[in-house]
Amino acid sequence: MGAAPQDQAPGRGEAPYGRYLAYLQAGQLAYQYSTAAARPVFFPRVRCPYSGRDCLEWRVSQGRGTVYSTSVVYPRKGEPYNVALIDLDEGFRMMSRVVDVDPHAVRIGHKVAFRVAQDPEGGDPVPEFTLLEQA
């Protein structure tokens, strides 16, 4: 049961999350695009989940999107905060948060823009979003 020869061993830095993280560290929101299925793929994977083929290319999002759904989490300690699902204009969805605004003011359908947030505790940077001025 040997590995298929076209498989690229996902070594350190080449693992899907490693590539994604490297883009984030460079200030970019990256996603994969399947040339076989002609559609974006997110979260990043070792191969295209639509075809099983080795046909994923990395692309960089323009970072504009729309709030697909939103919640406000009430922790036992501390202030309520936003958790949202964002549909990026390129056609993929991700979890993130909308910041610099009252978490209850975030509405489904709001247009948002990506930025990188550094983790104050030294963890990996993450994507977060701010509201674009509503038309």
Add this chain to the structure above:
Amino acid sequence: MSNTFHRGAAVIVGAAESDLGAVGEACSPIDLMAQGVYRALDDCGLRIDEVDGLFCATSQSRLAGLALAEYLRLPEAYIDSTSTGGSSFMGHLVRAQAAIAAGLCDVAVVAYGSTQRSLGRKQTSRAEWNPYESPFKPFLPPTAYALAAARHMHQFGTTREQLAEVAVAARQWALRNPAAWEKTPLTVEDVLASRMVSHPLTIRDCCLVSDGGGAVVLAAPGRAAQLAKPPVYLLGSGHCTTHQTISNMPDLVETGARVSGAKAYAQAGLGPADIDVLGLYDAFTINTILFLEDLGFCAKGEGGAFVSGGRIAPGGALPVNTNGGGLSYCHPGMYGIFLLIEAVRQLRGECGARQVPGAEVALAHGNGGVLSSQYTVILGGAATL
């Protein structure tokens, strides 16, 4: 894919809960699992040494099948401890029937146990780190269901009051079930005024955190014929896994229950109008609304209006979650076994003040993960075989 399902290949002959509620820190999840097994065997008159198939899952044991085989001293029993979260036991039921039909075992138990209330949820269901979700600190599972509820409200005008109606109906059923955790009435206003957990869901939109376990027993038809309790049959089943993580759910307002339900109805040769009593995995109030829609009891988007005015409460047109549900009866983390136990009891006519008169067909719908795994089973009494 060939269909190896044979209606009547096995019979559900026993069903029982373990102790429920708060059992204390000294009790183990396998204690409750085994207690459920022994009581379910007592229920039908079979002995433990006749059991040769073990189907079980719990979030508190990585090797639940081995733990149960050790506890019950059944070294040669066939084991399946697949976990699809709270829906695991619907899968166990289907595969127990298939295993009996294939001659792998003759008497199978499907079992569950959990002490998550006594030990605390963090110790019993440790979250797995996901770099695409965990950094944003969703409070899981509630936030995932809150995102679905918010989307349903946005698309269809569903209201928090309509969500609350689900909790109120469950509470009214629970007041008719002596085994239910909750003992006092609940109003829509109570639900809305409760502590917010993850907007738009309050603590009363969320299931209980209890201890508990239980089991059902299946037997080959020849063995089952010698037993006293009325037989219950698996008439159809269906499963669908749309995602694991909520950010990968294709559509937050349509669950895999649409697919799992259609498969189960097709296999059973039945439709929603044939279902006498309905058990829907109500980990959160939005679940009941989504599953009523996806299983064909009302049109997509109309679930909020459908549950209003007491329609699913005692005395309403459609009896849903007659045991009081995960919202008011019992929810130790993986609730599916309790849907099976209640369906069996309703079909036997054992439910006392909450009995649905003349119930012949029951649908039990399991949910696992964050609306991830949907598993529908349709059960019936002897007249339906």
